[in-house]
Amino acid sequence: MPELGDFYDRTSEHQTLTTWILQQHSRLITLTGISGIGKTSLAVQLVQQIKDEFDYIIWRTIDASHTFDEFQHELIQLLSQSENLDSPATNQKRLPLIKYLQKHRCLIVLDDVQNLFCSGELAGKYKPESEEYRSLFKQIEKLSHQSCFLLIGWEQPREVTQVKNQNTAIRTLQLKGLDTAAAGEILKDYGLEASENTEALIHRYEGNPLWLKSVATLIQELGGGANQLLPDDTILLPEDLKDVLQQQFDRLSELEKQVISLLAKESQPVNRAKLLENDIIPLSDLVNALQYLSRRSLIEQQANFYTLPPVLRQYIKGL
Numbered sequence: 001m002p003e004l005g006d007f008y009d010r011t012s013e014h015q016t017l018t019t020w021i022l023q024q025h026s027r028l029i030t031l032t033g034i035s036g037i038g039k040t041s042l043a044v045q046l047v048q049q050i051k052d053e054f055d056y057i058i059w060r061t062i063d064a065s066h067t068f069d070e071f072q073h074e075l076i077q078l079l080s081q082s083e084n085l086d087s088p089a090t091n092q093k094r095l096p097l098i099k100y101l102q103k104h105r106c107l108i109v110l111d112d113v114q115n116l117f118c119s120g121e122l123a124g125k126y127k128p129e130s131e132e133y134r135s136l137f138k139q140i141e142k143l144s145h146q147s148c149f150l151l152i153g154w155e156q157p158r159e160v161t162q163v164k165n166q167n168t169a170i171r172t173l174q175l176k177g178l179d180t181a182a183a184g185e186i187l188k189d190y191g192l193e194a195s196e197n198t199e200a201l202i203h204r205y206e207g208n209p210l211w212l213k214s215v216a217t218l219i220q221e222l223g224g225g226a227n228q229l230l231p232d233d234t235i236l237l238p239e240d241l242k243d244v245l246q247q248q249f250d251r252l253s254e255l256e257k258q259v260i261s262l263l264a265k266e267s268q269p270v271n272r273a274k275l276l277e278n279d280i281i282p283l284s285d286l287v288n289a290l291q292y293l294s295r296r297s298l299i300e301q302q303a304n305f306y307t308l309p310p311v312l313r314q315y316i317k318g319l
Contacts, residue, residue, distance in 0.1 A: 010042050021107070029172070036211055036244060037209065054105050064115065177205075269300075
């Protein structure tokens, strides 16, 4: 598990996750959000607070170097260590993973789950070599056990719906930016004094901790203060921030890239009818793209109106 480092207030989100895990006994939870929003930091703090409620805490960062079979074997090996200790190794019979999750109270955190999914496709489509994770997650959701999987990433599996319903076995929390007070602590930590423009600066960068740290570092190194470098609605994009945004943009399907480029041309929220005036993207494709861009936390929606965060609009205009 990563070191927590600096942590900024997420009381509401922390309470929500704690309730889902400890009181509602949710079996599968997805924690999603755009890069840098603080998903991993929130999960680390959560684990530290509730770890004593579990027999096992397992943290795995998903990457291409481990196959599903290796992942499952490691879990079973770990969970079976406390059993049959007095029996010869040759007589020890390993049970299916779900059996161990029924016998032991486990919290299993999988970080960077977007690495299970295809790049260049609508969000959440499994790579062929990752399809077995789909079966595992279905088992985790459907079968009775006392454990919980927490999936962290830019994307979530397609079968995990964001529609609110009465099914408490599966939950999704889409993480948004920090509030003004918590985000102001980041700027303070980087030596930026509070001013009348501080709230506007936080709003411009969506309260995203990574984005704010990046621009605060730039301001700190250049000197002169935020008011001089960021007058009015100016958006600065340091190179490290561009690199992070590029990683996420590269994962988009061509359809999503077309739609997000249309939105980048608009400074005000637009409805679907306005977007359809492009005469290129059919309604069904447009609706799909908007749905998945929203799931990726790349666009904001209010009723039937959509808009891009200022930072993303500035970045896409520069491509």
